[in-house]
């Protein structure tokens with residue numbers, strides 16, 4: 001592989017590994033749709049219904065306000081309670097325990113979109 005091609009491959013790899021970097025910009029509008037489709041049944045995902053959440057489940061506004069927000073969103077599927085019901089193609093299941101709630105699937109690309117949407121909830 002020539003050096004230029006290696007450079008591009010390295011750049012794309014870094015962009016994929018560092019959510020929020022210029023090349024990994026997701027589609028915030030699609031992220032909002034995904035959040036309302038998959039996450040809203042447990043989380044408050046937008047200021048529209050700020051007080052409608054299940055008490056112990058953090059709102060996306062609160063999660064987005066944290067310093068390590070992008071780390072938390074980009075690895076949410078590996079953080080309890082999600083490993084039981086969130087599926088990501090290419091990521092092995094952490095457990096085979098039958099899910100107590102409906103499962104859903106999001107791709108790594110869609111997680112970039114969710115991240116782009118979560119960024120819009122930050123007060124900067």
Ligand code: HEC
Nearest residue numbers: 038039041042056057058063072073076079080081101114
């Ligand atoms: C079936 C309910 C449910 C669904 C659906 C759900 N979550 Fe959660 N999520 C939770 C609960 C409960 C917590 C709090 C866990 C805790 O405090 O230990 C949580 C916490 C989180 C956290 C913080 C994790 C941490 O370790 O700080 C993130 C980020 C998150 N959810 C993202 C998402 C995203 C993105 C979706 C949709 C793609 C989603 N969740 C769908 C129930 C859910």
